[in-house]
Amino acid sequence: MSGHRTGDRLVIGVWRETAPGETRVALTPAAVRRLTDHGLDVTVETGAGERAGFADRHFRAAGARIAADAGAVAAAADIVAWVKTPAFALSGDRLRPGTTLIGFQDPHQRRERIDALAEHGIRSIAFESVPRTAATAAYDALTPMSRVAGGVAYAAARALLPAATRKRPIRSLVLGFGAAGRAALAAALAAGDTPPTVVAARRETEPTALAAGAHACVTAAGPAAIRALIPEVGPDIVLCAALHRGEPAPLLLDDAALGLLAPGSVVVDLAAKAGGNCSATRRDTTRTLPNGVVVTHRSNYPAARPSEASHAYAAAATAMILRLVAGSEPPTVNRN
Incomplete structure (x- = not known):
């Protein structure tokens, strides 16, 4: 050159x-x-x-x-x-x-x-x-940005909860356990909230998630499994961060699952640029669904x-x- x-x-x-x-x-x-x-x-x-x-x-x-x-x-x-x-x-x-x-x-x-x-x-x-490998770590910008985004997004979701909900430990469900999911878990624990339940794509992720402080780790879960999990966890926050680089984001939180969330709960979708993990996500938009659930996305969480x-x-x-x-x-x- x-x-x-x-x-x-x-x-x-x-x-x-x-x-x-x-x-x-x-x-x-x-x-x-x-x-x-x-x-x-x-x-x-x-x-x-x-x-x-x-x-x-x-x-x-x-x-x-x-x-x-x-x-x-x-x-x-x-x-x-x-x-x-x-x-x-x-x-x-x-x-x-x-x-x-x-x-x-x-x-x-x-x-x-x-x-x-x-x-x-x-x-x-x-x-x-850029693939996420040991060989590409030096020029992998997405991982450190996802790490910052996960912590910022959890705090942003927490701030959108009703004041009465914020007076008690928050319950959360973290979909995806890459850099953003790990950071969201750490942010929840740092805030003194209830240890989140994590949903991961691979079974071998479970020991890592539990060692990091997750309450539980459910693996290989699709929309039906998420729907079954929501009544058990009762999440105030669902943080969506399930994404494989270069691929469309998997739909994990569908309309039926959103209908199971309590009014005032918050869904923050970090996968929106790749299509989103949530069926109600709109890029760079915060919206309240008819059942009172808030769904939010920002494309620049690290800018905080x-x-x-x-x-x-x-x-x-x-x-x-x-x-x-x-x-x-x-x-x-x-x-x-």
């Missing part, structure tokens, strides 16, 4: 996040320093890190150039890193052929846009397509902890960039 400047230094660009409510930044000053130490140039849009606590002067001190706007970043960069897909339109007019875009790409919703960019020679690398989340995200983005520069082939949306 070769840069656009004189010589062979590649330019990494960072846009200011424009998705609604987004506070993270794709690269922190520490990440910029790591990249410049590897012989790369970094151009950061002015104000990109403000909402995460990083001023332009921090990026300059780390060796970055500050650009006036997103267009100036695009004109300079070989690789552009973001957290979430920009709110402005991406096109071959804004981006030069040969540019590589790294970040969460939302491939389930943006497939046509990603394919159109590819036709202009613009490659999209999706963190959603912008500094922590930015550091974790930037570490993965930096590792991905260095892997790409070294010539290793990362997951590419255009082919997955």
